[in-house]
Amino acid sequence: MKLAMIGFGQAGGKIVDKFLEYDDRTGSGIVRSAVAVNTAKADLMGLDRIPQENRVLIGQSRVKGHGVGADNELGAEIAEEDIDEVQGAIDAIPVHEVDAFLIVAGMGGGTGSGGAPVLAKHLKRIYTEPVYGLGVLPGSDEGGIYTLNAARSFQTFVREVDNLMVFDNDSWRQSGESVESGYAEINDEIVKRFGILFGAGEINQGDEVAESVVDSSEIINTLSGGGVSTIGYAREEVEKGDDDSGLLSRFTGGDEPQVDTAHTTNRITSLVRKAALGRLTLPCEIDGTERALLVLSGPPQHLNRKGIERGRKWLEEQTGSMEVRGGDYPVPESNFVASVILLAGVSNVPRIKELQQVAIEAQDNIEDIRSESEENLESLVEDDEDELEPLF
């Protein structure tokens, strides 16, 4: 599946940069165009791979290239005012060659949190291609204002995109790590999961023919209908030369032997369970998921239809959804069989409820402090008996 990716804010830009690196490394070809938008000049300069001409600095007259300092209302205002500059970079994208737009942003800051929903609304008005969001939730240790920003941006962003895929920094942060090295690992995790998912719909001619290949329309259909999505992942190392043909191998038509062994099937079904029940990009209850897509990637001799069918059935039972799609993504040179599960339209997400609760407390607190602050300042500045006179 070919995407036009727009990274909004620092986190968004860094993650899109990582997608370009992933594309180069794996040859998956999912990033047709990459754009970064920011109010901070230094953040744009820190990117490695996004072409210079696709780095758009907005809000120069308002914040002089220094960012909006976690003020997402200002981030949204600037994005609206300078939307033509962003559109200027998007005009250079060959939109007829892309399957969808993907707007990536950290939701706890100011620029991406406020700007990403504004851009989504704008793109949806102009283009017929789907507009997806990849929103990153802040860690709970980042503080009240980040949580409040994220909770407000989340409500807006979900409404404006065709689907919001969420990654929760909080459930992925590791104690004792520096913020930067922590983000590097987290960003690798994001790119790996989304890379396999979107790469699955991007099989080129001449690539290994899959038994039941995932097409980009299956990804689009799973995401359509809107709402919030999360992604599960699990993998197991396999020997490249090994084809598991020891037990029950059978040959089906064609020239190539199709290996179908109990071992291969069991491995696939167990990877499907691990992916769905392990750590999701946004932890949630999978029961009640509206739609799902299962992608099995790896060397083709380690993939089989029976395993995917069983995995799909199991997912239907667990989610209660009648719309579970599945297929393979053959990667002949890989040392791993990996299972990626897209759960679209999840609704039972305790993390979001908790985020909203903390956000409401932060909002009340901020209001209390603001209303007290005028009184406090007055009592500090005025002398008790009112004997002093200000100059003017």
Ligand SMILES: Nc1nc2c(ncn2[C@@H]2O[C@H](COP(=O)(O)OP(=O)(O)OP(=O)(O)O)[C@@H](O)[C@H]2O)c(=O)[nH]1
């Ligand atoms: N996963 C991930 N999250 C990040 C990264 N950098 C920042 N974040 C998260 O994204 C949130 C927003 O941060 P930024 O993207 O730096 O903020 P911004 O959109 O540039 O906005 P301002 O700096 O306020 O102008 C933070 O609260 C973090 O939770 C990153 O490299 N990876």
